[in-house]
Amino acid sequence: MKRVKVLVIGAGVVGLSTAVCIAETLVCCSVTIIAEKFSPDTTSDGAAGILFASEFPDVPLGRQQRWFKETIDHLLAIAHSPHASDAGVFLCSGCQIFKEVPCDKKPFWSDFVLGFRNMTHQEMKRFPDHKFGQTFTTIKCECVRYLPWLEKRFREAGGQIRCEKITGLQKAAQMYDVIVNCSGLGSRLLAKDEEVYPIRGQILKVDAPWLKNFIRDGDGKTYIYPGMGYVTLGGTRQADDWRLEVDEEDGDGIMERCSQLEPSLRKAQVIGRWVGLRPGRTNPRVEREYLYAEGRRVPLVHNYGHGGWGITLSWGTALDALDLVRQSLFEKPPQARL
Ligand SMILES: Cc1cc2nc3c(=O)[nH]c(=O)nc-3n(C[C@H](O)[C@H](O)[C@H](O)COP(=O)(O)OP(=O)(O)OC[C@H]3O[C@@H](n4cnc5c(N)ncnc54)[C@H](O)[C@@H]3O)c2cc1C
């Protein structure tokens, strides 16, 4: 039987997760990933990789909860398996603290992380400028390890990989039966979607092996995330800023804010600086449309625009994209319905 040719565009965390889901589930498909950049050069590679999220305004809450739960359950299983260190996936405990008590004291994902609770008065004494805090255990997923691990899994499922920039979806539709667009910020040009915009994020990597627990300020601007090889200090969220160069002032600001929360950081050595552009969008786009090429109707499934939460929602949105591909395969073409 002729196999269905599926093209996945993008090799960041969203593209690789989606490609693995399709290649491992739909045996009637031959899946190819084409991307301009691969690990360690994608945005996903530099992200702290903490599983955490703020709410998107127009996606039904139930759907966002499912995306979060499916991702954390998938990663918890890896964290508890012999693959944890190869895949760079592990448990991470810490707190999120707030200068003002938030209206919504329980985030939508509080039941999916482990041991979520409000901090006690005693615990809050450490943060005199903050009034309220939450402590929990979540997952940290380090993409510098996780992406090559997913890539290997994809190849083992028979997937093929090519490094190339796609300049037009229409041209790709002439060669494939289904296209899945996971090109992140690249969708601004590729899918002509002006709703996608860069949200610049700068971080510092420091050597501070004595730090074991994360601290995140609820304003989303300051965070300290201990990892396997270094501690990530953040951050910045600069909308519509395309600069990929490190900004010294941003770096100094990050170090100062983080040291106020964790004074021992003043003695830590900076071992790296990194800037990435988050694929900002009011809501992620996980939906299907069609392209028409040489008299054929080619399904085009989009999965991009995850903003600052691409790792957190990667497996859940990949499963939705898989469902959209599966539906396209089993639907009759429109002329056959007459
Ligand atoms: C400082 C910082 C910290 C972050 N921390 C976290 C965190 O702790 N937790 C979290 O969940 N998220 C975090 N994020 C957000 C996360 O990095 C993104 O949401 C995620 O990486 C998006 O993944 P993606 O696969 O959509 O995009 P990308 O990783 O950018 O991958 C896009 C892929 O598409 C390819 N592509 C684009 N255009 C084309 C084209 N025309 N042809 C071929 N290929 C193309 C690229 O080459 C690449 O392979 C952080 C981001 C930043 C900047």
Ligand SMILES: O=C([O-])CC(=O)C(=O)O
């Ligand atoms: O906000 C955080 O905790 C980390 C993150 O996702 C980002 O910087 O995009």
